[in-house]
Amino acid sequence: GSELLEQERAKSKIPVEQLSKFLFTQAGLDRKRRILQVLQSEKVFDKSQNYFAGRVDRFETALARAKKLRQLQVKLKWTEEDKQCANELVSEPGPYGLHESMFLITLRNQGTPEQHERFLKKAQNYEYIGCYAQTELGHGSNVRGLETTATWNPEDQTFVIHSPHLTASKWWIGSLGRTANHAVVMAQLIIKGKSYGPHPFVVQIRDMKTHEPLENVHIGDIGPKFGYNTMDNGFLLFNKFKVPHISMLARFSSVDTKTSQYLQPASPSLIYGTLTWVRSTIVLQAGGVLARGVTIATRYCAVRRQFQDRDAQNQVGENQVINYTTVQIRLLTLLAATFALHFTGRGMMELYEANQKKMSQSTGKTGSANRGVGPEETHSGSDLLADLHAVSCGLKSLASSTAVEGLEVCRRACGGHGYSNFSGIGPWYADYLPTATWEGDNYMLTQQVARYLLKSARSVLKGNEPTNDTTAILSNFLSKADIGAAFDVLGKDEDIVAAFAWRSAFLTFEALKHRDEQKKAWNDLLVDFYRLSRAHSQYMVVKNFWETLNSTSFGSDLDADTRTLMLKLFRLYALHTLETEGSEFYSSSAVTVRQIMLARTSAVMKLLEEIRPHAVRLVDAWDFPDWQLDSSLGRYDGKVYEDMFYRASELNPLNAITVDPYPDSETLFKKDESRQFKSKL
Amino acid sequence: GSELLEQERAKSKIPVEQLSKFLFTQAGLDRKRRILQVLQSEKVFDKSQNYFAGRVDRFETALARAKKLRQLQVKLKWTEEDKQCANELVSEPGPYGLHESMFLITLRNQGTPEQHERFLKKAQNYEYIGCYAQTELGHGSNVRGLETTATWNPEDQTFVIHSPHLTASKWWIGSLGRTANHAVVMAQLIIKGKSYGPHPFVVQIRDMKTHEPLENVHIGDIGPKFGYNTMDNGFLLFNKFKVPHISMLARFSSVDTKTSQYLQPASPSLIYGTLTWVRSTIVLQAGGVLARGVTIATRYCAVRRQFQDRDAQNQVGENQVINYTTVQIRLLTLLAATFALHFTGRGMMELYEANQKKMSQSTGKTGSANRGVGPEETHSGSDLLADLHAVSCGLKSLASSTAVEGLEVCRRACGGHGYSNFSGIGPWYADYLPTATWEGDNYMLTQQVARYLLKSARSVLKGNEPTNDTTAILSNFLSKADIGAAFDVLGKDEDIVAAFAWRSAFLTFEALKHRDEQKKAWNDLLVDFYRLSRAHSQYMVVKNFWETLNSTSFGSDLDADTRTLMLKLFRLYALHTLETEGSEFYSSSAVTVRQIMLARTSAVMKLLEEIRPHAVRLVDAWDFPDWQLDSSLGRYDGKVYEDMFYRASELNPLNAITVDPYPDSETLFKKDESRQFKSKL
Ligand SMILES: Cc1cc2nc3c(=O)[nH]c(=O)nc-3n(C[C@H](O)[C@H](O)[C@H](O)COP(=O)(O)OP(=O)(O)OC[C@H]3O[C@@H](n4cnc5c(N)ncnc54)[C@H](O)[C@@H]3O)c2cc1C
Ligand SMILES: Cc1cc2nc3c(=O)[nH]c(=O)nc-3n(C[C@H](O)[C@H](O)[C@H](O)COP(=O)(O)OP(=O)(O)OC[C@H]3O[C@@H](n4cnc5c(N)ncnc54)[C@H](O)[C@@H]3O)c2cc1C
Missing domain, CATH: 2.40.110.10 (Butyryl-CoA Dehydrogenase, subunit A, domain 2)
Structure with missing residues (x-):
């Protein structure tokens, strides 16, 4: 596998370190190197039995690690960020987890x-x-x-x-x-x-x-x-x-x-803020969570070869499976999503911090009330705070669902070997899964988004001036709804953003009609609300991605080739989403049926082809150390099979057992030396 | 929870046993009761430590169980069906698994x-x-x-x-x-x-x-x-x-x-047949596999109450979460899918058996060749055998994907408690997952379906007479393509089936155009092929469901109320699929945009409401014994919380451990009595 990844890296000229720096800052990257070195030199963090150990042993090890992390924090005077970085590298929930977060x-x-x-x-x-x-x-x-x-x-x-x-x-x-x-x-x-x-x-x-x-x-x-x-x-x-x-x-x-x-x-407005902050963190993390699976699957699919491409003339040996378009449509669209989510999360955090002061002054409501769902409050009026809160609900739901579902897509893209825990995707997925349920169940949160959008729409209908982006897109829609839209989504990138906004506004006014004119019961509208929240959140992601591409730092920190590539990733994310959600786009007249067909059969396929050569370098830019990934399939050096074999034959306690296989014998294990593998703490 | 499930069962008059018999035959139900009794009386099959034990212990127990099952088979003269039934009740892959299947x-x-x-x-x-x-x-x-x-x-x-x-x-x-x-x-x-x-x-x-x-x-x-x-x-x-x-x-x-x-x-035609048979079995089982998750989630969501419905006037206490339409759109559509898959699998098995004789006479190709993918063979001609083979590929892919994804939807519908292994969904899902990968990866198989459909389309274009259903729907489409279709999918049920056939034929000829006229590379069409296979397989499922509703036994074995309810489940499955895949239906002109909107906002929502009162009885008809489900959430008697609590506090080895929690102390476990829980074999 090594040669193949080398070839992949030679094929593209994208400067990996530059992009990593843009994603994480130099300070962030330096911190990671420094902490990683500390952890790797401590025996207790040895991960080699992680995938083998049972619950009691894993818990015992996790406790030992939690203690050691705390000791290191004191000894090395780690900041909160250092500690957080260490946790991410260790990559397992630990027994001090809730002490260090919610309790404190x-x-x-x-x-x-x-x-x-x-x-x-x-x-x-x-x-x-x-x-x-x-x-x-x-x-x-x-x-x-x-x-x-x-x-x-x-x-x-x-x-x-x-x-x-x-x-x-x-x-x-x-x-x-x-x-x-x-x-x-x-x-x-x-x-x-x-x-x-x-x-x-x-x-x-x-x-x-x-x-x-x-x-x-x-x-x-x-x-x-x-x-x-x-x-x-x-x-x-x-x-x-x-x-x-x-x-x-x-x-x-x-x-x-x-x-x-x-x-x-x-006034308990701070709690209100905390919830928004927690959800924004989930959005930001979702990009990295997904990127981990995408990194593993992309590297493996570049190493994995299967079948000759019979149409291809001069191919030597079997085809790398990443060349199959059914693999690309899964992995490269998710690769685009990792950047989309990361930039959106970053945008949210910035907004959050900018608004934080305002927030602690204005009156809010209690935390538990904000977790409640039910018919909307009827008083109108919109402001940045409420906007941020609603958007964080919708984005938390969209981002964590995208990461959860995307990780499983990555796992399955690896074929049989994806099912081995050595792939590193399954266990990671399993630990991340509750994010779809906690901090607001992903279905239920969408009611809060809908409630907010309905409120905003009522305010716009009353003729109030737009006070934030949401009311702005709603009133823009209202002023043009009769004329209709004609977005050139395949030709002009701004129009993509506008089409997403249009669809979201259309669905908002549809929902409002159902609720206020047709007086439908709240419960009968939940499915529509779910769709509405999804649509609005997708608009937010597309918008945040677009704004990042137009930011000053984007222009100054990245070279022209990388910028072009990022623009392609933006298009891929947006157009793939557009064609997947096709019905809503054409029924809102944001685009025509023909545009959707073209997006599907031509634009998206072309983007896959153009992004393909850079796939490995793009995942490299996510900068996951092998030690963090703990994956045979995702190794930086591509030594996939060697590592699978090593783990199976050298680290596997079951192989220290000889069974008596015959049904008539009551003996089960003739020889059991598996205990030697139990990690010594 | 008991009262709630009793109320649910009182609300509907669907005769559960009659429906179970229709699904499994009386002999099948009797067998299950008989075998269950045997298993429950053997200590080795005690499941109480299943969710707790580590790999080595679980393997040891599984070996003991495999031996005992074999001993029982000999002693009690079990038939193959009896043994199979016992395996399903035990519900874990065992060390003799491949011996008893592929080796023999x-x-x-x-x-x-x-x-x-x-x-x-x-x-x-x-x-x-x-x-x-x-x-x-x-x-x-x-x-x-x-x-x-x-x-x-x-x-x-x-x-x-x-x-x-x-x-x-x-x-x-x-x-x-x-x-x-x-x-x-x-x-x-x-x-x-x-x-x-x-x-x-x-x-x-x-x-x-x-x-x-x-x-x-x-x-x-x-x-x-x-x-x-x-x-x-x-x-x-x-x-x-x-x-x-x-x-x-x-x-x-x-x-x-x-x-x-x-x-x-x-001639190795038998191998050819075996592959088709194995895939048909997967289709048939997929219904039951999914039904297990749907049973658990439906019962739990009928027991779980959360929030007052503020629109509702006279509600006493909190709302059962199954009343929320965002829960219904997930669970009831999957409930409909369980029947759809079951009937489709049964249809496939019948076709398979009918064709089996023909098969062993005609010449086929080697097993491994059939597993291969790549550009299509160019010789034309179609027959029932090839049809069955192609259809089994497409349906294996669709059915196992539906079951895999559906199980996770069920798990998540249960909120936080779904994440506990006591829910019984997670571990079941994890064991079933490889079905999406083995016997032909679900993405790759779709190439075989497409290859077959293209071949059939070429034959039809040449003017050959239809020889099977596939060529029949293709030539029907061809004869009417210019006039266009006007299917009344919301008014006439036959038209639903026809609309699915139309869409499949449309996509087939589209793909043919790309391949034969535009000479696109095979690899560039894989994504279209995937969609095509999915569309054709969905047509097959809808058709099989519809045919079951029109079979003699359906008329004679079920009473009128149950028949009406099954018809509603058919509509729900078909219309929900239709609106989810909306773009393909309208772009093929099978239906109008307005029809899709109506299906979504009106027909499907109405069906959910009508099926809702029967949900618990419908899952009861799947007839899973509690012992098989091994689920706190899915208990027949609804004693959800009692069972969660019992398992956590009485069966959990971790609770026999006292830790030293302080970071400065090197002691991890102060007291460890967890070994007492290790099952004695
Ligand atoms: C739990 C489990 C039990 C198993 N038991 C057995 C057993 O008892 N005996 C046995 O012999 N095997 C067994 N297998 C192996 C199993 O049959 C294979 O893993 C399966 O066939 C998938 O093959 P693969 O792993 O090579 O996938 P790959 O072919 O490597 O697939 C990797 C990726 O490439 C894509 N891909 C590959 N080729 C193409 C193509 N031509 N066009 C488009 N996309 C392509 C796939 O879609 C996938 O996304 C088992 C596997 C599992 C997980
Ligand atoms: C791994 C893990 C760790 C956790 N850690 C903690 C912790 O440290 N501290 C703590 O306090 N909690 C913790 N939790 C609990 C967690 O916060 C809750 O499980 C979560 O909030 C979901 O609530 P629930 O389980 O009551 O779901 P439910 O509300 O019971 O949801 C069940 C189903 O009903 C639906 N539903 C419910 N109400 C409505 C409605 N009004 N409208 C529409 N649909 C509805 C949901 O969508 C879902 O499908 C943890 C949970 C997990 C899984």
């Missing part, structure tokens, strides 16, 4: 200075090791429906945390099953018999010395999952468990100790 | 009577335990490219089996890794320096007593996979290994011991 974030954002003193310091020191316990066996999406109660008891100034039914058991809580000694518990606050909705409480759940659960606290790991098995997702039940007044995180709301009154000292 | 089939079909005496008898007795070793590290799809050689040596009348390179290593071979002592090895037959292509050889690979590999044979298990981990897929290398003349399976070709001449005593 919630303490920080929702705690008072006094609570920071009391809880946050110890948490930052890893004396308190925590988790974020919101979801229950019976309720996930519907946070308002949580059943765990926290009842205020004025007599002794405590809250009694209680799980009234089995379905009130906290469930899925990362880092809780075996690791955490504290939890942020979301519970219905009850004062004098009245419920005030879910609120966060910091609760000690295990003994600080013995690490056994405290009395009246029942905890455990919830068992094996499709992936994420290095993480101890757990369950948690309380039997009238008392916690002091300070346990309730009081930055945004609290209970007055003297009057027992419910107080709301500050 | 190949010996039977390709061995001479003498070879049957010598090999088959012992194989049937499980003295010889075998596997089917075709695929190599470097070659899978392209069988002609295999590198293993079998060189005829006239001196001592032996073949020398040799693996000249690492890539010649047999790879992926089921039952080989640890279990088999024999293999059917596909190797390039070489006589006097000339190669005659791949041929099958029966080769002993392990010692009959010690079970160690023989000298100059290198074997091992290939390591962990995305699924299928109860099976020991293996690798195999030969170093100039001698086997006697009788090793070459000689029914279709042999080497003359005296003259060293290559002989072809019989």
Whole structure:
């Protein structure tokens, strides 16, 4: 395989490092090299048994790694970015995962200075090791429906945390099953018999010395999952468990100790912001997540040869499977999507940061309310904040679905060998999969996008001036709907963006008609809303990609050849999406049937051919070290078969077992030396 | 959850048993009950640790189960169907899997009577335990490219089996890794320096007593996979290994011991038939495979409640998530697909059996040639046999893709809990996944369908009379292409079938134009071919479903209400497919844009509403015992949360471990009692 990848790299002149720098900055690349070196020199990070070990062993190793990462952070004074980089290189969810994310974030954002003193310091020191316990066996999406109660008891100034039914058991809580000694518990606050909705409480759940659960606290790991098995997702039940007044995180709301009154000292707009931020991160990461699969599959499909191309005259040997157009239509379109998502995520993060200050001033709503779905609010008015929030919902859904489905396409493009864990795609896919479900189920989030678009459309119909991009495209559509559009999507690239905007606006007004004129029930429109959100999010991706191509840094940081190639990737992403979603484009009259046919049979096929020679260099630019990919098929040097063989024959515990194969013999294993493979920690 | 499922079952009057009988026959249902009872009374089949155990333990248990199944077969005189039924109930690939399928089939079909005496008898007795070793590290799809050689040596009348390179290593071979002592090895037959292509050889690979590999044979298990981990897929290398003349399976070709001449005593049409049969089986099974996921998800979504429906006035408590139309559009369309695939598979099997006799008389081509892809053969002429073969390729691809993708849709429809292995969907999906790759990769197979359709179209263009359904729909299209079609797909059900036929014919002639007139390269048309194959296969499914609805048994075995409901499922499958593939339908002028819009916004939504009340009874009719499903979410009694909790807290080895969570401590597990959970065999 080595020669083939060398040939591939010789075929294209795209400067890989320049492009990597454009994607990640020089500082980012340097950081990766530095951290990688540290990790590779520590025995505990040796990955060679990862694909073989069972759940208990994997969890044990993951715990050892989590500890070591923390030790290294202290010793080498790693920044948050350094630590994050190390996590990405190790590439497995670890037992401190939720402590380091949601537990600390919630303490920080929702705690008072006094609570920071009391809880946050110890948490930052890893004396308190925590988790974020919101979801229950019976309720996930519907946070308002949580059943765990926290009842205020004025007599002794405590809250009694209680799980009234089995379905009130906290469930899925990362880092809780075996690791955490504290939890942020979301519970219905009850004062004098009245419920005030879910609120966060910091609760000690295990003994600080013995690490056994405290009395009246029942905890455990919830068992094996499709992936994420290095993480101890757990369950948690309380039997009238008392916690002091300070346990309730009081930055945004609290209970007055003297009057027992419910107080709301500050607006919870920050939580609103946090949700938007988390979703924007998911969008940004989705590009890299997918790129990992695309890198592996592209390299392997350049190494894999199968069949002679009988039409080709002078071909020596078998054809590289990446030359087959049915392989290209899968991989190269996904390669284009990786850049599309990356640039979109970056655009979102920039918008988020620019808006962050505004955000913390304006009034918002509580976090849990924003997770709710249901009929839209009827008050109108649009602003950048709401736009960003809605767009982040739609894009989170689109981006994570694209990455999830794309990874499986990559795996399958590798034929039989894709099914081996040594491909490195399957296990990665399995760990990433829950992203489609958490932080808002990908179907449900689309209702929030639709609600926002409907609201915006109502405002535009009332004649209000556009205040952001969404209202701008809606009012543009409205002003031209009668004349109709004639976008030259195959000739002019701006017109592609305009056609996507047109379709999104068309679907918005269609949905509005159904809802406001025909008075259809919300539930009867969910499928339309899903499509609408998808359409609008695709417009956002195309627009962000286009804007990146027109940014100053794009012009200054990349040479002309690379810029041309990136433009082709833009076209490929956009036109392939356009033809796949053909019906919506022609039924909105954004394009003609003939244009769609041409996009399909001519433009897309031509772009595949033009991008093909650069495929390997383009994935190289994503700059995944072999150590991170941990893939036989995706090796930089193309030594695919050698590595498959080495792993199977040298690292595989099953080969240390000799069986008795005959049905009449009760002996199963005649010889079992598999234990020697268990990693020594 | 129990009350909710009871209510669901009370809401519909569909007679579940009657429908089950229609699907499986009374004899099939009786068999299942009988075998289930046997299995449940044997301790080795206890499934409670299946989701927890690591690879080595799972393999050990699988071996024990395989042995027990064989013992039971002998003791209870099980027929092949009984054994097959037991396998389906146990639901895991086992170490005898390839012995019992491909090894025995190949010996039977390709061995001479003498070879049957010598090999088959012992194989049937499980003295010889075998596997089917075709695929190599470097070659899978392209069988002609295999590198293993079998060189005829006239001196001592032996073949020398040799693996000249690492890539010649047999790879992926089921039952080989640890279990088999024999293999059917596909190797390039070489006589006097000339190669005659791949041929099958029966080769002993392990010692009959010690079970160690023989000298100059290198074997091992290939390591962990995305699924299928109860099976020991293996690798195999030969170093100039001698086997006697009788090793070459000689029914279709042999080497003359005296003259060293290559002989072809019989036509290999049976192999041709076997491939068609295997693919038809995959189509038939795909319905049941998918139904398993649909059963679990439908029951769970009827038990799961989340959010109040705020539009609804009198709703008590939260809404069952199956009431959300975005859940229905996913699950009920897949429910319709399960029946569509089942009836199509049944239709295929019937056709296959009817044609079987014809087949064994007519001349065919060799098995490996049929696996090949590349430019089409140019000789024309069509007949039922070729039709069946092509259709089985296209349907294998469509059916297994539908089942694979559908299972993941089911899993995700279950929200967070779908990700737990206790959902029973993930592990089932993972084991089924390779079906999209083996027996012809789902993308590659479509070339065979296209090749056949092009051939048929050429024959029709020449004015030949239609000889089968394919040529009939092509010539019908040709005679009306100028007038155009006006199918009333929303009003007349026959017209739905006709519209699907029209689209397939349209795409066929389009492809023919590209190939024969515009002389496009084969490779440039692969994407079109893929679409064409998909379109034609969807037509076949719609047609088979429709024919079932019009069969005598359908009229006599089902009551009127059930028949009406099945008709609605037919419409749902067909119209949902039609609107999803909208562009192809309108660009072929089979339907108008307006019809597609109506199908989408009105017809499909209405069908969802009408089928919804019967959803639980419809999945009940698939008649999966809880023991087979092994799913907390899919339990017949709806005790979802109780079962999740029980498995997590009582069966989970990780909960017998207490960790030391602090980063500075080197201790990982303070207490480890997890070994007690290891199943005792
Ligand atoms: C690996 C993993 C780790 C997790 N970690 C944590 C953690 O650390 N802490 C924590 O608190 N939680 C955690 N979770 C829980 C996670 O946040 C929830 O599972 C997720 O929010 C989905 O909620 P659900 O399971 O209730 O889905 P459900 O709401 O039950 O969804 C089921 C189905 O119903 C549909 N549906 C539901 N409501 C509607 C509606 N109104 N309209 C239309 N359709 C609807 C959904 O689309 C879905 O198809 C984790 C989950 C996983 C899988
Ligand atoms: C779980 C499992 C069990 C198996 N068990 C057995 C067994 O018991 N015995 C045995 O002999 N084999 C076995 N196999 C092997 C299996 O039959 C092959 O993996 C399968 O046929 C695919 O071949 P491949 O891996 O060579 O795919 P490849 O041909 O390498 O496919 C790679 C990619 O190239 C594309 N491609 C290749 N050729 C073309 C072309 N001409 N035109 C367009 N696209 C092309 C494919 O679509 C795919 O995307 C098993 C495989 C698995 C996963």
